[in-house]
Amino acid sequence: MDEELKTINNDLNDALSKLLKSAPKCTESALQQRKRKIATLIRLHVRHLQQTVIVSRRRQQQRTRRRLKQLRSLFMQQMIELQSSYLQMFVMLRMKHAQLQHDEEMETVRDNINTAASDSNLATETVGQTLFWEHTIPQYSDEQFLDSLHVTRSTFKSLCNQLSSALHSVPDLTSTVGVILPDKCVGLALYFLASGERISIISEQFAIPRIHTIKCLKVFCNAVMASLGKALRRLPQSEADCANVVAGFKRECNMPAALVGVLGVCCIPLRCPRKQYAGISTLRMEFLLDDRMLFRELRLGNAHGTKAPLPPMFAEAPNLLKQLPPRCINNRLVPAFVLAPANQNYPLRPWLLQRYSDPVAPHEYDFNEVADHLQELSDCAMHRLMSRWRFLSQPLDISFQTASCIISAATVLHNLLEELSEPHMLEWGNTVDVSRFRSAPIDPRADASADVKQALEVRDFLARTISSTEI
Incomplete structure (x- = not known):
């Protein structure tokens, strides 16, 4: 733009210098004509200045501001997208961490809250099912019984006889689904020890709530320690x-x-x-x-x-x-x-x-x-x-x-x-x-x-x- 202004000024100066040099030789009419030409050139010069300074410079400034605004908008948009992606990833990782950390705790809380409902539902569901201890285990062969409880049937009966008096005297062997007999308590404990299954699975198989399953294990272990511990561990x-x-x-x-x-x-x-x-x-x-x-x-x-x-x-x-x-x-x-x-x-x-x-x-x-x-x-x-x-x-x-x-x-x-x-x-x-x-x-x-x-x-x-x- 500066070069254009310089060119216009140079053209105007050349024209004025030519007019001044030729002025003495001109008549009155020619002089008036030259003045009109000078006025026309001045008007054109002013118009060119207005177009160059006011219009071109303004448009260039507008284009610059518009470009900066677009760049700023693009930058802000990318920043917003990055922040949104980071927040989504952070929330997802936090949720996954919380889920892994509190999975067992929430399972226990749900079990405690729904104990009564679980007991009633379990009692209802097991009516038409084949109970694991009452129906499945008695049909096992001697090899299957040994592989499930890791004791023979004769040893299991002997163990039940030795612990029956201690188990009968404990009031904890009752739940909302009924009384837990001593032989079922012994079978549940041995199956838990031998199988390595989690307590929640054991409670489902024996149709006993989780809380009562843990109580049954404690009662059995206390009976074993009271009856056999002193004689076998010294x-x-x-x-x-x-x-x-x-x-x-x-x-x-x-x-x-x-x-x-x-x-x-x-x-x-x-x-x-x-x-x-x-x-x-x-x-x-x-x-x-x-x-x-x-x-x-x-x-x-x-x-x-x-x-x-x-x-x-x-x-x-x-x-x-x-x-x-x-x-x-x-x-x-x-x-x-x-x-x-x-x-x-x-x-x-x-x-x-x-x-x-x-x-x-x-x-x-x-x-x-x-x-x-x-x-x-x-x-x-x-x-x-x-x-x-x-x-x-x-x-x-x-x-x-x-x-x-x-x-x-x-x-x-x-x-x-x-x-x-x-x-x-x-x-x-x-x-x-x-x-x-x-x-x-x-x-x-x-x-x-x-x-x-x-x-x-x-x-x-x-x-x-x-x-x-x-x-």
Whole structure:
């Protein structure tokens, strides 16, 4: 536009200069004609200026503003679209997170709210159905019964007879759908332990509301612990019992006759549906095994709770191990001891020995070889327990207290069935992987106890005894 103005001004200046140079030679009429031409040129010049300055510049400014407005509108539109997409994605992720986090809680809340309706509907629906316990289980063959409950029919009847008095005296074995008979309570509990199904599925199969199903499990476990727990879960204390256990370990792995048990540890995952147990995600299980892989002692703790973790089993004195009489080995009294699990940072005590962390001498390697073999027995015992009671092989959708009660009763029943030589099918353990339940080691602590020196001496003596008697 500036160039156009410059061109117009130049043209006008040229025309005026020509008129001025030719003016003296012109007549009056010619002069008037030239003046009219000058006026016409001035008008044209003014018109060109108006068109250039007022119209062209204005249009250019309008085009610029319109272009900026379009760009601004496009930018704002893209920003709005991005913000809308982000909000939609954020809302979707939040909803999915909330759904995954509160799925179990909402299921429990709905069950609690609709308990009465569920009871009545369940009672109505089961009238025309084939009831699982009343009709299906009695038609099973002996093999099918064993595969479903993991006990034989004769053992099931014997167990019902032993627990009937304890179960009859409990008022909790009643629900809105009727009275839960003792044999149905025992069958429900065994089917839950053996199948590994979730409690909601068990309650549907046995036509019992979820709340009453959990009560039935608790009543059964309390009855088992009251009737059989003391007889089947205890540390070897009598002289005859200790002699049998240490002799069994000596036959198994050439360990000198002072070992009364092998310690094991594992972690059972929990999937608690309630808010008050939301912080508990793992149940730590410590156990003591004898030479027949029976559970003699059991301790359950919360591995991720708010309370301080419990010290390792038998790590502190006094304890039951120190009450056992010492054993005489090669004319030397050796305290009765148990073998701690490897790589768990258990303290070293005369009654709580563990493998050499960095073996150097031949007798140290011999002791570690025996210790490793004994730890394999611990893994084997856990595999048998989890394959017999498959509810342990998956996260439990129950509270910490309920899980502790059921697991304690499950170990007692396992011991009972092992002593009765009940069948244990290999296919039960095809899907069980004990390595998934390895426990993380406890935090190492500085150990300044005076018992460490004696423990080292006892372990060296036992290691040299193993090397001298090795065939």
